[in-house]
Amino acid sequence: MSSSLFTQDARTTARNAAERRFRACGLAAIVLALAALVWLLISIFSAGAPAFRQAFMTFPVTLDEKALDKEGGRDPAKLSKVTTVSYAKLLALGLKAKAEDLGLETTGMKSKDFAKMISEESAASLRDRVLADPTLIGQTIEFTVLASGRVDGYYKGRVTMKTAVKDKNTSPEQLALADKLRAAGVLDIRFNWGFFTMPDASDKRPEAAGLGIAIVGSFLMMALVLVLSLPIGVAASVYLEEFAPKNRWTDLIEVNISNLAAVPSIVYGILGLSIFINFVGLPQSAPIVGGLVLTLMTLPRIIIPTRAALKAVPPSIRDAALGVGASPLQMVFHHVLPLAMPGILTGMIIGLAQALGESAPLLLIGMVAFVRDFPGGFFDPAAALPVQVYNWTVRGDPGFVERASGAIIVLLIFLLIMNAVAIVLRRRFERRW
Amino acid sequence: MNDMRLTERNVASDTAKMRARKVQVYYGDNHALKDVDVDILDKTVTAFIGPSGCGKSTFLRCLNRMNDTIAGCRVEGEITLEAENIYDRRVDPVQLRAKVGMVFQKPNPFPKSIYDNVAYGPRIHGLTRSKAELDERVEQSLRRAALWNEVKDRLLSPGTGLSGGQQQRLCIARAVATEPEVLLMDEPCSALDPIATAQVEELIDELRENFSVVIVTHSMQQAARVSQKTAFFHLGHLVEYGDTGQIFTNPRDPRTESYITGRIG
């Protein structure tokens, strides 16, 4: 033991090396975890960013009376019998005429090829417009169409000249023409507002698919969750924290709540399916069922932070209120609750954010259904943001992967806003006693 | 207890084991210790006394560089162990602490068996070559800490199951198991009852045969009972350092006198 402190013996050297290795392992673990986070975000954002831009084409369309209203009576019943196929033809003719007007090279392009450059969805929207205003028939109007998924994909790198050779739905000639149309200003790429407002679209029309119904559906469900779980959650927490006697029964409730918070979310879906849909008879795919299921799932996750917030209010406040003759309920409602409110709201927002991102239980209560009409209320079929993502990932057309990733970006932005609000609330109003 | 003993007790050694010169300690901007010069003599018990917050514990923690674990703590000046500066860049605190052991205010046995608690130091420093040697080391340390007879039948039961006084003696056994040259004790009796305190004090006196011991204490009686040298700290200064008998009977500095007679602190 008389060795000098200035020289490290072999054992100490080895131990210090082990210390450095251990430390490096810890650092590596953190780096790995953060790298996974970054990788995940980059992968989703790079896949989803193109969904916010979209190729549109604007050109004059002649609404030929012969094609749309042979008898000329403008009889709505007869007009509505004309299918989108006829409108699609008119659009193709319009595009072809425009291309020829501009003197663009169209060798190898049949009229079918022009039709393929235009989204099928646009024929439907042209038809809707004509049905709403039959006087348009016979006129020539400037009309903006969505480019087809393939042409759109060409500008997002999903489709190339090489893949187009083998693709039934497009051809190198179409893409070449698209380039020329773009140079001529007919085709242009703009911000895709439709992604936020349009309903879902069928399997072959990724370019027309939007999040409109999903956003409305998610909003309706969140409103229901908020309205139900805030009062119930606060009432339950107040009872358990302030009034409940400490006995076996309340102990059971407490264990029960912490277990409910950890029950897999899909189990709540089974609950919703068998109780709300099969037993009560509420409609499938409806926000009312989704909202109720998410409320039950969120309640325990709200009660836990709410109780923590109540517990953080010091007993001296309670003594002071009781000391001036307030009843226990007055003490809670006049003093404890207002002081605990920032903590309660923070917990509530985080609970809501979790509910907003939840998809598994909604799959079971039919929120996967294909819905084209905006819901008019809580009992109408609707979609939900996360389920819409899932829905799009199982579709065949690769254009839907971009839509799904884009939808996730929208979802993440909502969550980011909610969490930012929660953080601000906590920072601004949290008291340290 | 018998305060008269202290005049009879002779200081065993005059060779300085550790030497501190112009030691300054800063916590961030706070200058906690100013210009401390102390010699810790070999095979001697040195007591640090002074009111709360005077810096005595801080200085004790400088002696085995436990202050390194506190963020924002900075030490200047020179502290040597056998003429080697322990704050030299070449010094590994790990090796230093094997030579300068420490016992804390609150007994802190590891949640392991009594045996494993004592064997911890020898194991990490690789001081023994065989199980038999380790067994022997554990027994010897427990005997030195006057705990062997009480625990020899339950070496494998958890150390946290002992009484407070036994736990503290276990911690002392754990500290002496690495055969340190200096043993630092930070108010080792403040969490103990009077009987346990008496046992630990007796033990400290015995430990003096093999180690030099530095003890921080709040109790002046304790300092008088167990130490041969005493240093009085006040507001970050080392006010007075000398033989225990002289400090308590004939202090030179008026501040020391006020403290000893109970007027400050």
Next chain:
Amino acid sequence: MNPGFLLLLLLVLGGLGFAIGRNRALSLAQGDSRRLHSLPDYYGWFTALMTSFPGLVMVAIWMMIVGQKRPDLTVLLGGACLVVAAAGFGFGLSRITPDFRARNATERLIMWLLVGASLIAVLTTIGIFLSLVVETGHFFQLYPAKDFFFSTKWNPQFRGGSDLGIWPLLWGTLYVSAIALLVAVPIGLMSAVYLSEYASSRTRAWVKPAIEILAGIPTIVYGLFALITVGPLLRDWFAQPLGLGDSASSVMTAGLVMGVMVIPFVSSLSDDIINAVPQSLRDGSLAMGATSAETVRKVVLPAALPGIVGAVLLAASRAIGETMIVVMGAGAAAKLSLNPFEAMTTVTVKIVSQLTGDTEFASPETLVAFALGLTLFLFTLGLNVIALVIVRKYREQYE
């Protein structure tokens, strides 16, 4: 008359009751509120609660039992509600005298409301348990329980004669969860150790929330990540070159991604638990000349072990119950195979696939989902209870 309208009507009636009750009390006291036992508002609240509350309870019970099955009968409900509301209003008003202890009566009623709210959690559990048990009972009437528990084949047929053995699904679930834990436990634990023992408080202040972001990301995002990024990558770089298969969805894909998802559960729980280990133990070890690594490995981690085991069990229960990642990343083929690059399926995947689409509730192929759900529920419940008990015991040890 639809129930939503009824609810609104009852609330409006309650509001009217409040105004009338309050006025009546004041007029009885000749406008001097000091003659009343309680504040005038309490007389209002009392009347309002007496008016609308019984009706609200009736509507709620009606919704749970009859629901929307008999829209024609809601007129009946509406009538009944109005009668009850009128009776309650009359009763409430008749009780009002200056000496009536309106505050105490109101508070008693509100207390019952609070108790009722806390019972919803219990009702939820009962609801989950009953719906799972009842439908599982139906399932076992149609399909032998012996085959469900002991058959190693899963092969549902729509025309009957299905094999519905749970083993391939359990195997897939456990395999995926095991890989997830193999990823998450070392990474989560080591990050927690680094953050609590080595990192400066500034590093800690931003790294800890950054890792916790992983827990805030919806599982559907992880699912998509598995589907479009991790799956193809594993297939192209590992499975195909090694000749282990050519499926993008595989146990490995789902397991790795789920592992990333579970990291924050392990790390933040372990972090709490490691921080609960008293500093005095660390000081004791460091003062003996132990290095930080030795202190962590030989003192801190053993002391924190029960808590960490609890954290790992919670993470395991999380992994077993996770749905979206396996639905999108693991595949749909029920298989008992050791090859991690093969697509396999799990209990949760099959619950989803048997219950989505057109659900015909009489067939064992659909009802099996409830038996799977019950298995999953009991499994995770068991893990949670054990974990909670361990963690609770551990906390008590250092309090």
